[in-house]
Amino acid sequence: MTEPPITTKDRILDVAERLFADCGFEATSLRTITAEAGVNLASVNYHFQSKEALLHAVFERRVNPVNRRRLELLDACEAEFQNEPIPLERLLEAFFRPLVLELGGVFPKLFVRFLYLESPNTFRELFAKHLRPIARRFFPAFHRSLPGLDPSELFMRIQFAVGGMAQLLAAKSLAEVIGEGSFTIPSHEVALEKLIQFAAAAMRSPVSRGAL
Amino acid sequence: MTEPPITTKDRILDVAERLFADCGFEATSLRTITAEAGVNLASVNYHFQSKEALLHAVFERRVNPVNRRRLELLDACEAEFQNEPIPLERLLEAFFRPLVLELGGVFPKLFVRFLYLESPNTFRELFAKHLRPIARRFFPAFHRSLPGLDPSELFMRIQFAVGGMAQLLAAKSLAEVIGEGSFTIPSHEVALEKLIQFAAAAMRSPVSRGAL
DNA sequence: GAATGAATCAAACGTTTGTTTCAATCGTTC
C-alpha cells in the first residue's frame, strides 16, 4: 500500500531520462517527452524552467545517490584498513559498483553520454562539480595503494579504467555491432568483477621504460 | 605549388567534421556549417542529399583509411610472425595506432561520439558495416595470442581495452574536469604506448576464479 | 560565340522547436 504517488514531475523525469539516454538531449523534443509521459507540454517549463534545466534535474537525481554511496564505500574501506593502503580491487569496487551495479535503469547508459560530452556547454560545469569531490577523495586513496606510480601516470591509468567502465555501461555498443550472438553475455555482477580484475591488473603493471 | 583546390564539398566536410565533433550531430545546424565554411546553404543538399548523408560522408572519409591501415599493420605482423602468435603489444598497436596517432585532426574525438551512439538510427548500421571486417580479422589474431582465454572472456577484455582507447581519444574529458593542471599531459605517442601497456597487462592477467 | 551541364545563389517552403500566455481546474485553508 501507500505506493508513492507518481507526480507529474517524476513522470517527466523518468521519461526524459530514458529518451535522453536513447536518443540524446538535442534529438529529444519536449513534445515527445510530455506526450509519452501523458502530461501537458507546458508542465515541463512549469516544474523545471527550461529544457536544459530538466537535463540538469535528470542528472542530479541520480548522481547524488551514486556519489554518496561511493564515499560511503570508501569510508568503510578506510575504516577497515586504517592507515594501511586499501587493496586496489576494493578501491575500484567502491568507485565502480554504485554506478555500474547498484543503480538500475537507463541512467548508466545516459551517464556515458554525459561523460563523452553531451552538448550543452553549461552542463559540462555541472558534471565537473559533482565529479570533483569524488576525485579528490579517491585519487589520494589510489595513490596510497599504488605508491610506485607518479601522479600523472596514475591519473592516466585511472582514466583508462574509467574508459573500461564506460564501455561496460554503454553495454551493447560493441557486442551487438560485432558479435553474432556467439558471445556469452555475463550478468552485471560478473561483468563488474571482470572489469575490476581487468583494471587492477593493468594499474599494477610496472611502468614501462620506453622512450620518453 | 599545385595546391589542392579546396572544393565546396571538402570545405563542408571539414567544417561539419569539426562541428559534429564539438557539438554533436543534432546540435549542429546546416546554417552554422555553411556559414562557417563560407558556402551557400543549399550546397549541402546539392553535394550530399541530406544532413544525415553528410554525416555518413564525414564518417566514411576517415574510417576507410584508418581501417585500411589497421589491416596493413595486421598483415605485416602476420607476415613477420608467420604461424607464431603475434605479441599482444604489436596486435594492440596495429589496432590502436591508425586511429589514435596516424590520424590527426578532430576525427578521433568524433569517433568517440560514433562509438557511444550518435543518434541517427541508420548510422549505427553504417558504423557496424565498417567495423565488422576489422573485428573478423583481429579477433582470431587476439585469440591466437591469448589462447588461455575463452572467446567470451577475450571479447570482454577487448571491449574494456577499446574503452580505454575511447577515453584517450576523448582526451580532455576527464583531465580538464578534475585535474587542476597538476598532471603532466604526455604526447600522443607516449599516451598510445601507455595505453598499449595498460591493455596488454590487463588482457594477460589470469582469469579470476570468482563466484560465477 | 552559342549551347550545355554543373555549381552557386537568394529566397521561400512547410515543420518543428522551446517557450509563453491565460483561462480552467484542483486541493487546501479559513
Add this chain to the structure above:
DNA sequence: GAACGATTGAAACAAACGTTTGATTCATTC
C-alpha cells in the same frame, strides 16, 4: 462554501530547422 495558491489545460508565439525552388553564374564543348 468562499478564497486562495498550486497545478494543469489548450492555444499561440517567434525563432530555427532541413529542404526545395528557380534563376543565375561558371566552365567547358562544339
